[in-house]
Amino acid sequence: MKIAGKGISQPISSKQTGAQSGFKQKLLAFASLIILVIVFSVASSNFFQFSNLVGILVSTAVIGVLALGATFVIITGGIDLALGTVMTFSSVMVGVIITFWGLPVPFGIVGGILAGALCGFISGLMVAKMNIPPFIATLAIMMVTKGLSLVITGAKPIYFNDDPIFAKIAMGKMIPGIPNTIIIFLLLGVIASIILSKTIIGRYNFALGSNEEATRLSGVNTVKWKIVIYTITGIFSGIAGILMASRLNSAQPSLGTGYELEAIAAVVIGGTSLSGGVGSILGTIIGALIMSVLTNGLQIMSVAQEWRTVIVGVVIIIAVYADILRRRKQ
Amino acid sequence: MDEILLRMAGIDKFFPGVHALNQCQFELKRGEVHALVGENGAGKSTLMKIATGVYSKDAGQMWYKGSEVEIANTRAAQELGISIIHQELNLMPHLTVAQNIFIGREPRKALKWFVDELELNRKVQELFDQMNLKLDPKTLVSDLTVANQQMVEIAKALSFNAEVLIMDEPTAALTDMEINELFRMIKQLREEGVGIIYISHRMDELKRITDRITVMRDGCYVDTVRTDSVTIDQIISMMVGRELYQTSKPTVSLQTQQVVLEVRNLSSGQLLKDISFHLNKGEILGFAGLMGAGRTEVVRAVFGADPIDKGEIKLHGNTVRIRQPHHAVQHGIGYLSEDRKRYGLLVDMDISMNNAIASFYKFRNAFGWMRDREMRKSAEQHAEALATKTPSVSQKVKFLSGGNQQKVVIGKWLTRDCDVLIFDEPTRGIDVGAKSEIYKLLDQLASEGKAIIIVSSDLPEILRMSHRIIVMCEGRITGELLAEEASQEMIMKYATMRS
Incomplete structure (x- = not known):
């Protein structure tokens, strides 16, 4: 059908497209990361050592995987406060399967992922179907999983001493010198990035965050896709739980609270908007790295832990405010 | 009682790409109910928004009680004595009736740090007594019917000593009983010398309650007539205009x-x-x-x-x-x-x-x-x-x-x-x-x-x-x-x- 005249005919203007502005944001975050690395390298000769850099990456992995998952719900305009405790709950379930039931490691891994997926699915159900605000729904899941972890274990850690393979999942070195946990984190980053930027799930993810009602009125089953997205976040929390348990060679039921906030902070530093519709996995990875480089660097410079927390808080404010200023200029 | 309360003449208003009002005029006498009618988009709301300071006019003059006025904002209009009651009521449902009426002007006590609730409720009760309205100032607005919420809006307007009251589709959400109650109130206000501008699409109501009718079409003033001198059909044809579009449809x-x-x-x-x-x-x-x-x-x-x-x-x-x-x-x-x-x-x-x-x-x-x-x-x-x-x-x-x-x-x-x-x-x-x-x-x-x-x-x-x-x-x-x-x-x- 042809109505009149030509449509796309004017020269391509230099007006910013979404991809370009996202690229700028990532460049900004990446530059901050590089500057941090340079500053710490100059301040202390211990910082830019191979072993220290590996240490930074290892300490990024768990929070990083949580942050990857959190990126999905945050782009829908939602939030998941249960990240940390779902992670713990999953690691406890791994412990139950491997140590209590004596089943082989692969069952434990699948069980851990399923535990995370189930928690995410329930959160999604509450948010999408029952219209409970994400903050409240996931706060409730946070408390439920925290409590369950303690109940199941009797508040005592579960150790994985029967099968030495389990500890190798995170800390084994398939590539010499580099613990598996780093490889797994980066691999998950690639997978998350593909899901978000290339697949139908990712498209609906951005559509939901951009305008949920318009998406619904375009005939998209928004309830279904929201549940899918919360479930994905749960799966990432489950995987984080397995990595955590493997690294500690134990499931620690009292760990995990507070991790969700660090993960959310990493996502936000990476340029993902809490109001939804904007964000990227690469940004989240950079955000997570900024957090751990900062913590590690300050540690090496012998800054007391109390002050490290203060400084990280201030950095979050600066990062987010810089992003707001940049957007306002557009 | 033939004093002219409000007079607007030669009013022009442009929006980007639209000439919304073209040389419009309007006149309201003390103690009259004056209907303003026209199709959607005829410019009624725009004209009233100029009268109440929501928009500024691009050309034309306005007189209030004989002296020329420029109304800069809604607050200025309210203080002058021009109040509007919108179709969508602007009340805060979780506050009480009295808190709504005096929002932003609460009587204070103790170094002005505290709201004087007693004085507030007393003032509102006084207002309700004058209006012969049986409402408790301490009721939450969310507990009121739409009709009573409208009464609260009217009370709020009167608390500003309004002498010009604009009502935009006031009966849209009311039952017949409630409409009778509203008309009783309108007649009472008319007796007291308030001028009421009544915007409505309901022709039968115009006959019941209004004294004069001003018709607008496509941003232009058409005519002002005495209600008892025209039929409903005549008003409708004035609203729609004579030149009808050709239906080019096969x-x-x-x-x-x-x-x-x-x-x-x-x-x-x-x-x-x-x-x-x-x-x-x-x-x-x-x-x-x-x-x-x-x-x-x-x-x-x-x-x-x-x-x-x-x-x-x-x-x-x-x-x-x-x-x-x-x-x-x-x-x-x-x-x-x-x-x-x-x-x-x-x-x-x-x-x-x-x-x-x-x-x-x-x-x-x-x-x-x-x-x-x-x-x-x-x-x-x-x-x-x-x-x-x-x-x-x-x-x-x-x-x-x-x-x-x-x-x-x-x-x-x-x-x-x-x-x-x-x-x-x-x-x-x-x-x-x-x-x-x-x-x-x-x-x-x-x-x-x-x-x-x-x-x-x-x-x-x-x-x-x-x-x-x-x-x-x-x-x-x-x-x-x-x-x-x-x-x-x-x-x-x-x-x-x-x-």
Whole structure:
């Protein structure tokens, strides 16, 4: 059908497209990361050592995987406060399967992922179907999983001493010198990035965050896709739980609270908007790295832990405010 | 009592691309109820917004009690004594009646740190006593009926010592009993020398309550007449104007008698009452009616966007269950909302994404992977066909004009290839050029065999576009007209046919 005249005919203007502005944001975050690395390298000769850099990456992995998952719900305009405790709950379930039931490691891994997926699915159900605000729904899941972890274990850690393979999942070195946990984190980053930027799930993810009602009125089953997205976040929390348990060679039921906030902070530093519709996995990875480089660097410079927390808080404010200023200029 | 309270003359108002008011005048005497009537878009609201300081006028003069005034903002109008009661009431439901009336002007005590609730309630009680109103100042507004909330608004206006009271469609949400109560109050205020400007679409009410009527049309002043000197039909023809648009429709010749969509006994609370209609292949069916008549509610219910109490929807003769928009879209129904930015578009996303959002399944492979190149190609095809003006399909939709945004929404449903297309206010906020393109497109879609519903407040548009017209009033269908027999007068008559 042809109505009149030509449509796309004017020269391509230099007006910013979404991809370009996202690229700028990532460049900004990446530059901050590089500057941090340079500053710490100059301040202390211990910082830019191979072993220290590996240490930074290892300490990024768990929070990083949580942050990857959190990126999905945050782009829908939602939030998941249960990240940390779902992670713990999953690691406890791994412990139950491997140590209590004596089943082989692969069952434990699948069980851990399923535990995370189930928690995410329930959160999604509450948010999408029952219209409970994400903050409240996931706060409730946070408390439920925290409590369950303690109940199941009797508040005592579960150790994985029967099968030495389990500890190798995170800390084994398939590539010499580099613990598996780093490889797994980066691999998950690639997978998350593909899901978000290339697949139908990712498209609906951005559509939901951009305008949920318009998406619904375009005939998209928004309830279904929201549940899918919360479930994905749960799966990432489950995987984080397995990595955590493997690294500690134990499931620690009292760990995990507070991790969700660090993960959310990493996502936000990476340029993902809490109001939804904007964000990227690469940004989240950079955000997570900024957090751990900062913590590690300050540690090496012998800054007391109390002050490290203060400084990280201030950095979050600066990062987010810089992003707001940049957007306002557009 | 012939003192002139408010006089406006030579008022002009321009909005980007629109001459909203052209040399308008208005006069209100002390102790009169003066109706202001006209079709949607005639300029009544704009004129009243100038009188109350919401808009500033571009030309013209205003006098209040004999002296010329410039009203800078709404506060200034209120302090002068001009108050407006909007159709949508502006009360805070979780505060009490008294807190609402004196919001921002609360009596204070103890170094002005605390609100003097006692004094507040006493003042409001005094006001209610004067009005012969039996209401407790301490009731929460959310516990009041709409009628009583309106009384609170009137009390609020009087607490500013209002002498000019503007009421915009005050009876729209009231029962007959409540309307009687409101009219009693209006008559009482008139006795006390308040001048009341009464905006309404309900002709029978004008006869009951008003002294004079001013008619507006297309941003122009038409005439002011004494209510007892005219008939309702005369007022309607003044509102609509003499020059009627030619219905250039070849009317029924294009349509087949093949029924695509059939709706039976659709009901939803107080909004929709027993709606039944059908839609043929190749037909454009117009839904006319005044604001709040339930036209949008009907099409949203058919589309599954709002829940319904009961009703049956048949497509091509088969009963279908539509409870969510995605059910409707699966059955080949597309809906273009009246509010594109809120309900139609992802404004922060590009054209390509918006074009594909209703049909993602077409652009993915077996693994759920999106084929971006095909998405772009489809968007480019539709942009080309619809003559969407944009540098590229990577342009974010928020940078497009209203007409081009509407074309993106149309492209979205063309991509989906729907049989039934519902256009809610298809040309709202669109300039004249793009309007005619959209009319052309609607005709073309119908001739290709699509079944089309248009909802519009623009009577000439409905008359020009539709093969058949359904008129609604208060949630019911009050009339059905064929294009060749329809006229603006007839539509207005059905549209004001209250039960």
